[in-house]
Amino acid sequence: MIPPDTKAEETAAPVRVLIADDEENQRNGLRSMIAGWGFSTQVAADGLEALEQIPVFEPQIILTDLMMPRLDGYELLRQLQSKGPGIPAIVLTAFGNIETAMNTMLDLGAFWFLEKPIQPRVLRMLLDRAASQARLSEQAERLQRQLSYQGVLGDLVGVSEPMHQIFSLVQQVAPTKAQVLITGESGTGKELVARAIHQLSQRHAGPFVAINCAALPETLMESELFGHEKGAFTGAVERRAGCFELAQGGTLLLDELAEMPIGTQAKLLRVLEDSKVRRLGGKSETLVDVRVLASTNRPPEEAVKKGMLREDLYYRLNVFELKLPPLRQRLDDIPVLCEAILKDVNEKNGTRVTGIDADVLVRLSRHNWPGNVRELRNVMERSAIVAGQGQVQVQHLPSTLGAALNLGLPDGADSGGAANLVALGEAITLPVGTTVHDAEKAMIFLTLSHTKNNKTRAAEILGISLKTLFNKLKEYGSAPPSEAESQ
Numbered sequence: 001m002i003p004p005d006t007k008a009e010e011t012a013a014p015v016r017v018l019i020a021d022d023e024e025n026q027r028n029g030l031r032s033m034i035a036g037w038g039f040s041t042q043v044a045a046d047g048l049e050a051l052e053q054i055p056v057f058e059p060q061i062i063l064t065d066l067m068m069p070r071l072d073g074y075e076l077l078r079q080l081q082s083k084g085p086g087i088p089a090i091v092l093t094a095f096g097n098i099e100t101a102m103n104t105m106l107d108l109g110a111f112w113f114l115e116k117p118i119q120p121r122v123l124r125m126l127l128d129r130a131a132s133q134a135r136l137s138e139q140a141e142r143l144q145r146q147l148s149y150q151g152v153l154g155d156l157v158g159v160s161e162p163m164h165q166i167f168s169l170v171q172q173v174a175p176t177k178a179q180v181l182i183t184g185e186s187g188t189g190k191e192l193v194a195r196a197i198h199q200l201s202q203r204h205a206g207p208f209v210a211i212n213c214a215a216l217p218e219t220l221m222e223s224e225l226f227g228h229e230k231g232a233f234t235g236a237v238e239r240r241a242g243c244f245e246l247a248q249g250g251t252l253l254l255d256e257l258a259e260m261p262i263g264t265q266a267k268l269l270r271v272l273e274d275s276k277v278r279r280l281g282g283k284s285e286t287l288v289d290v291r292v293l294a295s296t297n298r299p300p301e302e303a304v305k306k307g308m309l310r311e312d313l314y315y316r317l318n319v320f321e322l323k324l325p326p327l328r329q330r331l332d333d334i335p336v337l338c339e340a341i342l343k344d345v346n347e348k349n350g351t352r353v354t355g356i357d358a359d360v361l362v363r364l365s366r367h368n369w370p371g372n373v374r375e376l377r378n379v380m381e382r383s384a385i386v387a388g389q390g391q392v393q394v395q396h397l398p399s400t401l402g403a404a405l406n407l408g409l410p411d412g413a414d415s416g417g418a419a420n421l422v423a424l425g426e427a428i429t430l431p432v433g434t435t436v437h438d439a440e441k442a443m444i445f446l447t448l449s450h451t452k453n454n455k456t457r458a459a460e461i462l463g464i465s466l467k468t469l470f471n472k473l474k475e476y477g478s479a480p481p482s483e484a485e486s487q
Contacts, residue, residue: 014040015131018059020050020076021092022068030063030118037124039131047071051079060134061127062089066113088130090114090123132205155192157340160332162325166193173320174200179272181257181317182295184324187374190295191255193322198251203291206250211243214259221264223280226271232281244277247290257294257317258303265310272316292317327369327376334364337373341380342392349381352389359394367401441476444469 017039021027031041042057044050046068064073073091091113112126173180174197182190198208216224227242243252271277276285294317303309342353369375383396451457459469
């Protein structure tokens with residue numbers, strides 16, 4: 001399920017600043033100036049009054065004088081810190097109290113301190129920085145609320161145990177500076193995981209840049225990554241910044257890393273070690289501040305053995321590995337994934353689909369999903385377009401999807417493990433781990449479906465006697481039909 005619409009939360013609203021100062025002229029002057037910069041303001045005459053205002057005003061930034069009667073700035077911040085993660089705070093102090101202000105900042109996590117008389121330009125800069133920190137914290141809290149509501153983290157959706165583990169790992173690694181290697185089959189959502197890490201990191205305000213290493217020829221890969229100068233090669237008619245420079249202060253995702261040419265991998269490793277890039281045709285290096293994430297649909301150890309991925313680059317990037325499960329291992333997520341997909345499809349295509357029929361869920365759960373969530377999205381988009389409105393019914397699905405191998409199964413028979421096998425036309429998909437018993441059962445049911453339940457013909461195709469077929473059906477939970485029924 002999708003949590004309540006969060007668009008209202010994301011609408012830009014003035015950042016709320018609480019000003020605590022015992023000098024009336026000072027606090028009113030600050031209030032007027034800060035409000036003029038577009039902030040929402042409230043004032044308090046001392047720390048006690050500030051504590052009373054906080055539950056009502058819910059400030060995102062606190063601007064407090066250090067020396068105040070009844071409750072000073074240090075004690076105000078100490079009490080706030082004891083109640084949980086602190087609100088970004090800027091401490092105002094006179095010249096003689098600078099050491100105390102510095103200790104306050106270090107001990108209680110105050111955002112900064114500012115010496116009186118206040119310089120408006122410096123105050124504005126500090127307020128803008130504190131506002132950015134406040135917005136980042138609120139976004140992280142919003143993502144946490146989404147996750148606790150129904151297994152939603154950014155654009156990732158899932159209620160299964162494998163996805164809960166992924167959510168937990170994303171939340172642990174996102175605030176760090178560690179490089180992350182995201183592995184998993186195509187269509188499992190590796191880029192969505194990378195975006196979630198970016199959104200929950202301290203680099204949220206910076207850009208997120210993704211480059212598909214499999215989509216570019218070797219001649220263009222280095223130019224895309226590192227940029228080039230005018231005239232560096234034929235067709236370079238102007239200077240161009242590469243992905244590292246475009247991602248400055250943010251996050252760069254190297255998608256399908258194992259497809260990157262080996263020569264380019266060596267140059268990438270140097271950039272990762274030195275944090276400097278040199279454009280093609282350039283003479284100087286540019287310092288870059290970028291967090292690098294990488295993804296691959298190939299098992300990385302296998303790619304290293306085959307010489308597709310440099311071993312030193314693999315170990316450089318594999319500080320923290322996130323291995324995404326394929327959809328066939330998280331079938332419990334299909335209902336919530338479908339709901340999320342249909343909501344997006346309705347907005348995209350103007351359809352008015354309200355949900356999916358229970359039989360559709362059964363059909364979807366029987367499919368093996370070689371294309372994972374990407375394939376599910378394509379199936380649901382097509383089905384929603386065919387349905388147009390109301391519920392998606394079985395007839396709206398592609399005819400070859402989820403045609404389970406027990407199509408010829410008589411009423412009351414138990415499909416057992418064969419329900420997880422899939423028939424596509426005349427072919428059979430047998431997932432790794434399928435038992436001989438389930439494979440045999442699947443073949444019998446598919447053949448009966450092909451012969452329209454003509455058991456004599458099915459026995460001939462299977463190369464077994466009619467009696468053996470009856471015994472097999474009895475074993476599977478289906479009573480043998482009369483001789484007339486078998487013709």
